[in-house]
Amino acid sequence: xxxxxxxxxxxxxxxxxxxxxxxxxxxxxxxxxxxxxxxxxxxxxxxxxxxxxxxxxxxxxxxxxxxxxxxxxxxxxxxxxxxxxxxxxxxxxxxxxxxxxxxxxxxxxxxxxxxxxxxxxxxxxxxxxxxxxxxxxxxxxxxxxxxxxxxxxxxxxxxxxxxxxxxxxxxxxxxxxxxxxxxxxxxxxxxxxxxxxxxxxxxxxxxxxxxxxxxxxxxxxxxxxxxxxxxxxxxxxxxxxxxxxxxxxxxxxxxxxxxxxxxxxxxxxxxxxxxxxxxxxxxxxxxxxxxxxxxxxxxxxxxxxxxxxxxxxxxxxxxxxxxxxxxxxxxxxxxxxxxxxxxxxxxxxxxxxxxxxxxxxxxxxxxxxxxxxxxxxxxxxxxxxxxxxxxxxxxxxxxxxxxxxxxxxxxxxxxxxxxxxxxxxxxxxxxxxxxxxxxxxxxxxxxxxxxxxxxxxxxxxxxxxxxxxxxxxxxxxxxxxxxxxxxxxxxxxxxxxxxxxxxxxxxxxxxxxxxxxxxxxxxxxxxxxxxxxxxxxxxxxxxxxxxxxxxxxxxxxxxxxxxxxxxxxxxxxxxxxxxxxxxxxxxxxxxxxxxxxxxxxxxxxxxxxxxxxxxxxxxxxxxxxxxxxxxxxxxxxxxxxxxxxxxxxxxxxxxxxxxxxxxxxxxxxxxxxxxxxxxxxxxxxxxxxxxxxxxxxxxxxxxxxxxxxxxxxxxxxxxxxxxxxxxxxxxxxxxxxxxxxxxxxxxxxxxxxxxxxxxxxxxxxxxxxxxxxxxxxxxxxxxxxxxxxxxxxxxxxxxxxxxxxxxxxxxxxxxxxxxxxxxxxxxxxxxxxxxxxxxxxxxxxxxx
Ligand code: DPP
Ligand code: ZN
Numbered sequence: 001x002x003x004x005x006x007x008x009x010x011x012x013x014x015x016x017x018x019x020x021x022x023x024x025x026x027x028x029x030x031x032x033x034x035x036x037x038x039x040x041x042x043x044x045x046x047x048x049x050x051x052x053x054x055x056x057x058x059x060x061x062x063x064x065x066x067x068x069x070x071x072x073x074x075x076x077x078x079x080x081x082x083x084x085x086x087x088x089x090x091x092x093x094x095x096x097x098x099x100x101x102x103x104x105x106x107x108x109x110x111x112x113x114x115x116x117x118x119x120x121x122x123x124x125x126x127x128x129x130x131x132x133x134x135x136x137x138x139x140x141x142x143x144x145x146x147x148x149x150x151x152x153x154x155x156x157x158x159x160x161x162x163x164x165x166x167x168x169x170x171x172x173x174x175x176x177x178x179x180x181x182x183x184x185x186x187x188x189x190x191x192x193x194x195x196x197x198x199x200x201x202x203x204x205x206x207x208x209x210x211x212x213x214x215x216x217x218x219x220x221x222x223x224x225x226x227x228x229x230x231x232x233x234x235x236x237x238x239x240x241x242x243x244x245x246x247x248x249x250x251x252x253x254x255x256x257x258x259x260x261x262x263x264x265x266x267x268x269x270x271x272x273x274x275x276x277x278x279x280x281x282x283x284x285x286x287x288x289x290x291x292x293x294x295x296x297x298x299x300x301x302x303x304x305x306x307x308x309x310x311x312x313x314x315x316x317x318x319x320x321x322x323x324x325x326x327x328x329x330x331x332x333x334x335x336x337x338x339x340x341x342x343x344x345x346x347x348x349x350x351x352x353x354x355x356x357x358x359x360x361x362x363x364x365x366x367x368x369x370x371x372x373x374x375x376x377x378x379x380x381x382x383x384x385x386x387x388x389x390x391x392x393x394x395x396x397x398x399x400x401x402x403x404x405x406x407x408x409x410x411x412x413x414x415x416x417x418x419x420x421x422x423x424x425x426x427x428x429x430x431x432x433x434x435x436x437x438x439x440x441x442x443x444x445x446x447x448x449x450x451x452x453x454x455x456x457x458x459x460x461x462x463x464x465x466x467x468x469x470x471x472x473x474x475x476x477x478x479x480x481x482x483x484x485x486x487x488x489x490x491x492x493x494x495x496x497x498x499x500x501x502x503x504x505x506x507x508x509x510x511x512x513x514x515x516x517x518x519x520x521x522x523x524x525x526x527x528x529x530x531x532x533x534x535x536x537x538x539x540x541x542x543x544x545x546x547x548x549x550x551x552x553x554x555x556x557x558x559x560x561x562x563x564x565x566x567x568x569x570x571x572x573x574x575x576x577x578x579x580x581x582x583x584x585x586x587x588x589x590x591x592x593x594x595x596x597x598x599x600x601x602x603x604x605x606x607x608x609x610x611x612x613x614x615x616x617x618x619x620x621x622x623x624x625x626x627x628x629x630x631x632x633x634x635x636x637x638x639x640x641x642x643x644x645x646x647x648x649x650x651x652x653x654x655x656x657x658x659x660x661x662x663x664x665x666x667x668x669x670x671x672x673x674x675x676x677x678x679x680x681x682x683x684x685x686x687x688x689x690x691x692x693x694x695x696x697x698x699x700x701x702x703x704x705x706x707x708x709x710x711x712x713x714x715x716x717x718x719x720x721x722x723x724x725x726x727x728x729x730x731x732x733x734x735x736x737x738x739x740x741x742x743x744x745x746x747x748x749x750x751x752x753x754x755x756x757x758x759x760x761x762x763x764x765x766x767x768x769x770x771x772x773x774x775x776x777x778x779x780x781x782x783x784x785x786x787x788x789x790x791x792x793x794x795x796x797x798x799x800x801x802x803x804x805x806x807x808x809x810x811x812x813x814x815x816x817x818x819x820x821x822x823x824x825x826x827x828x829x830x831x832x833x834x835x836x837x838x839x840x841x842x843x844x845x846x847x848x
Contacts, residue, residue, distance in 0.1 A: 001837045005360045006306040012132055013048035014038045014085075016139035021129065025116055025147030025183055027101035030109065031060075032129045034096075036139075039089040047087075050080040053126035053133040054096070056108075062094040062130075078130050096129050103127070104756065104796040112249035113208070115184030116147070117262060119255060122305055122364045125176035136303045136407040138173040143181065151186040151206065155179060155258045157240045170258055172238065173405060175301055180257030182206070182245045189215035193226050195236045201226075205268060206245040214269040217280055217653060218244065221287040228288070228322050233396060235295045244268065244287070248721060251758050251799050252368070254286050256293030263290070266722050266759060272651035272689040274723050277661055279690075280653035284326065289319040295400065303407040305364040309356045309432070310413055312368075313376020320377060327655035330544035331589045337519045337545070338593075340378065343370035345524070346605060348437045350809045351846045353462035357410050357432040362841040365799045371435070378522040379431045385474045385492055385520055386428070387421045395420035427472045427496060435462040438471050438523040440495075446510045451479070453513060454501045455493075457523075463848065470498045476520035476543075479504060479511035484540035487511050492520065512536055517543040524609065529553075535576045538594075548594055551576060555626075556598045560607055562622035563615065569626055574633040581637045588645060589659030595666045597623060600772035608813040615815070620737055620773035631670040642667040642679070651689045658691070665695035672699040677706070684709050694726060701734040724752055725763040732767030740774025741781035748789070755793065758800050765789055769807035776814065780821035783808075787825035790839065791832055798836030805829075805842045823847065 020035040038050065054077045062069045064084060071078055080092075103110035108127025109118050118124065126133040143154040144167045152161070155178065156170025188204040189212045195201060203222060205215040222244065229235040244261045246268035254263040267286040270279055296318065297311035324332040347353060347370050356376050358367050384392040399416045406412075410432050414425050436459045445452040455475065459468035473495040479488035488511070493502055504511075512533055516525050537550035554573055561567045580586065580594050598606075600623055604614035631638065645664035647657045672680045677700045684696035697713060700706030710731065717723040728747055735743035747753060747764050754760045765786055769775050775782045786807055794801040811822035829835065830843045 001362050001840070003360045003362050004364075006304070006357075007359070009304055009306075011041060011044055012134065012137050013041055013044040013046075014050050014132065015041045016132065016137050017089075019131075019139050019141045020144075021141065022144040023146065023181060025100075025145065025149070027111060028099050029097050030100055030116075031095060031097050034092070034094050034129045034131070036092045036131070037089070038085075038092060040087065047082040047085075049082050050085055050092075051077060051132065052080070052092075052130035053077040053123070054130040055126050057096040057098060057127070057130065059130070060095045060097060062092070064092060065090050066093070073130075077126070094130055098128065105799065106249060106251045106758070106797060107799065109181065110249075112247050115186070115208070115247065116149075116182060117184075117245070117247050117249075118179065118181045118257075119251065119262065120179050120257070121177040121255060123177070125179055128179070131176055133176050134304065135175040135177055135301050138175050138301070138405070138407060140173050141168075141170045141179065143168045143170075145181060145183060147183050149183045149185060151182070151184055153180075153182040153206070153243055153245065153260055155260050157259070170239075172258060172299065174258050174298060175407065178256070178258045178298055178301075180255070180260040180262055182247075182260065182262065185209065186245070187212045189219055191219045191223065193223055193237070193242075195226070196230045197236060199237070199240075201237055201239070202241045204241070204243050206243060207265070207269065208246075211246065211265075211269055214271045214274070215246075217270050218263075218268045218283055218287055221284040222291060224284075224326065225288040225291040225322065228325065229292060229295070229318075232321070232325075233295070233318070235400070237294065238299075242291075244290075248759070249757055251797070251803075254290045256290040256297055258294070258298050261290045263287075264759065266725070269722060270653075272653075274690055274717075274720055275653075276691040276694055276726075277653060277658035281323070281327070281658070285319050285323050288322045289315055292318045292322070299405065300400070300403045301407045303409045305361070305367070306357055306359065307409050308364075308367060309372045309376035309379075310408060310410055312373045313356065313380055314413075316373050316377035317380040320381075328587060328589060328659075330548075331587065331593065331655075331659070333518060333545050334548050334590075334593050336374075336377075340370070340374045340522060341605075342599065342601060344374045344522070345437050346601070346810060347371055347806075348375070348435065348462070349460075349605065349609070350812060351463060351848050352806065352809050352842075353435045355433055355435045359433075363802070363838045365838055366802055366841055375522055382431065382474050382521055383417060383425075383428065385476070386472075386494065387417060387423065391417075391421045427470075430469060430471055434459060434468055434471065435465055436460050436468065438473065438521075439526055440473065440475075440516075440521075440523045441526045442513075442515060444513065449505060449507050451504045451507060451511060451513070452501055453477075453504075453515075454499065455495050456499045457495060458498070463845070470496060472496050473521045473523060475515060476517035478514045478517060478541075478543060479507070480514060480537070480540055480542075481511055482509055484536075486542050490517055490543065514541050514543055514546045516546070516549075518545045519549075531570055531572050535572050538576045539579060544590065548590065551580070551594050552598065556603065556606055559598060559603050559619070559622050559626055560610070560612075562626060563603060563619045564607065564612060569629060574630060577630065578634055578637055581634060581641060587659055588663035589655065591641075592659065592662035592666045595663075595670075597627060601770075604772065604810070604813060613815050614813055616773045616776035617737060617778075627670065628673050631673045635671065635674060638667040638670050642671060661691050661695075665692070665699075668695060669699040669702060672703050677703055680705075681709065684712075690723070690726075694730070698730055698734065701730060704736065718752065721757075722759070725759050728753070728760065729763035729767035732764050733771050735768075735771060735774050737771070737773035737777050740768060740771050740777060741779070741785055744768045744782065744785055748785075755789070756796060758797070761789075761793060761800060762804065765804050765807070769804070775807065776818060778817060780818075780825075783821050783825045787829055791829060794832075794836050794839045795834065798838035801836065802838035802842045805839060805846070808846055811846070 017037040022033040024031040100109045107124040145152040152166035154168035159167040159169035186206040191203045193201045239259045246265040250264040296314045395417045441456045475493040478490045534550045534554045541547040607614040645660045680696045680699040687693035
């Protein structure tokens, strides 16, 4: 398959004004009638053929201005020769038929339990009808749906309905990837919202009958998102209705189709008994994310798929701001950095590293990545830090004013900031064009009242980019005196050169620097710091992120030492945690995060970065041991907090009670190592909410207990799909390393292992991949197991298979034996005949 290059971009010669679609729904043979008004693109002179994308369509007829055409479709579309096209525009009509019931890819129009549903981003619309399926072609859509189902939905505003039909009119021009259609036996949980300028908007969350009692939090999150976008970004909603549909079979989290968001049901449905605090937080975040796309993505969209970060990075940044405002900024920042490090740093450090704005792809679905999303959001955060909050607001106003209704590029985005702030941002653009996580090495020099900090930066080579240029790095920094008072409040240093020094003069005593406050740039900070200094920052830093980071880096180094040379943890480590645990002024959610030990994956990544070959088994053992020693050392304090953090009264998913449960459950997991699981079993059977029940089950599994509870959990929840996903993933994730493959095989043989459902597949295969020591068991059993499943899924759902193949992306970190085993599996996949373009591209990139 051909790679597509950013440098080959050419504007479309033909633009679309209006699209009329009629769907005659049928599972085996849905007919799609299209009437499309084309006009010449004034920016592209000359005569041009009309190219219409189309895949797996049966064309029954086509005409230009009513004149039938005799066209022979190619496998990827149709070409109408320029000679047949009236110079100043024409109307294309066509009829195709498709079989939604046979569509297992979950792209285009497909069926999920009797319900029709679409997913068009990035290139699914071409599986619905012939069309210039590219985001720089924006048009107004009118849709008529005919089908014997009670609910028929599409984008925009309702434009009439009757028995067996409904019409929808979307006044806002949009690219085809934002098209959506849903038809099924659905019920709505409804509400309303009045916009700042007084427009009444009907809000509906559509679900299958029986699920309507689980929609209240999603609706509440939507209303808060709509208000927040008005208050913070001055953005109002622009249609009479906003519909959200929950569907069980969905490849991604959710999709921002104009006026008709479609969601994976796990990010809509929640009740206290079935959803955890984490689920509630995710629902709030993703509802907000998709809603915010209405302006950053839909009203202003991307010129081409290379610009994906233009909408995703910005929208993730916006949903992070929102969650911080709704909950706690400190806790949110720590959670976001944890995600960035586990997912994006891992990607950046391996064979799949790519720019925030990639320069080529074979299959665009493979670039919905942590780099585009999470690093893309970090880049926006840095930009805001560099120009300041007010200038950021001014730039965003200019962005909306200048580009509303357009399909834009990163160049447009940067230009807005340059024009609004009169800064030269050409170096900043490297964040979009250079892959890899920058390393920042700091050294300190103290001389007679002056502290000199010297920063050296370098970016390691990544595939296709052996040499790197210096990055502009905002480093937020403060200085603390030995008694803990802050002698230098936060300043932002702007690094631009490979090496730079900064002097702080007139200091009475040598201060302790707090560097990269708030994680002001997505870099790896390398710093020689004593245990004492980190314990000091853990106790005194005024920046909550760095306070957490001090404890985190200490835990990481302690674990790295234990795993590599069998050393014992220093007492200071436990003492630091004890004072944190005892500090009642701290947010319990923060303390819970501070107690969380770095994951085995994080330690492996760190060791690899330090030039070691990580041993997954040794890391697992070290982490278990540190966890046990810590529980023993802090038993009394943990017991105390466990009781104190009990949350009385009815369940509420708000940040306050959720934080208390997080700390309580962290204490429970620790204490279970000492009491044989007695408390956990008690909590499991007594719990009236999923957060407490699942945490108890997890604590039991971690100590090798919980057989009875697993069975009880299964019996209680076997009818609930989303809860059963948790049952699968927890077991795969927490299986003892030497038994992981056999546990996974047993689970795969369970009658409820519906592997064609993406959530269920991800629960088991993703759960196993997250069990680092199990997955990397030296037998290679799990490698084989995962490869077998990828090969099985690939012909049905290539997008999911490709996504899950990232389980193998870290192979280069490990020893020769493991490398050989993983490469064998990757080569076996690569050699398979009929492999999808999606999975083939991933495997080839991983093999290098
Ligand atoms: N655009 C979706 C999202 O990130 C993914 N298809 O919201
Ligand atoms: Zn998005």
